[in-house]
Amino acid sequence: xxxxxxxxxxxxxxxxxxxxxxxxxxxxxxxxxxxxxxxxxxxxxxxxxxxxxxxxxxxxxxxxxxxxxxxxxxxxxxxxxxxxxxxxxxxxxxxxxxxxxxxxxxxxxxxxxxxxxx
Numbered sequence: 205x206x207x208x209x210x211x212x213x214x215x216x217x218x219x220x221x222x223x224x225x226x227x228x229x230x231x232x233x234x235x236x237x238x239x240x241x242x243x244x245x246x247x248x249x250x251x252x253x254x255x256x257x258x259x260x261x262x263x264x265x266x267x268x269x270x271x272x273x274x275x276x277x278x279x280x281x282x283x284x285x286x287x288x289x290x291x292x293x294x295x296x297x298x299x300x301x302x303x304x305x306x307x308x309x310x311x312x313x314x315x316x317x318x319x320x321x322x
């Protein structure tokens with residue numbers, strides 16, 4: 205299953221693949237790709253696209269940040285800490301392969317570098 209990893213540390217956006225036959229569960233694979241212990245999900249649009257992020261990212265004194273802006277969707281720009289993983293969901297809320305492309309995301313992502321939050 206294809207997902208898109210947003211990495212503000214090296215300022216890259218790339219495709220990553222989950223193989224159901226691997227030892228890691230989907231949840232563990234997501235946490236492993238994000239290098240986190242806990243995750244939160246953010247709705248990106250009305251088409252079932254979500255962004256998983258570090259649930260504890262804003263608690264750290266220093267972290268790498270990025271801003272997500274979608275002018276086609278009725279949300280203000282969102283400031284996020286740490287890596288992000290984009291997935292799509294089906295009608296029942298299960299993760300499915302992302303419908304978005306890297307080209308769709310690039311104009312909506314602004315990397316902000318490493319900053320102190322407090």
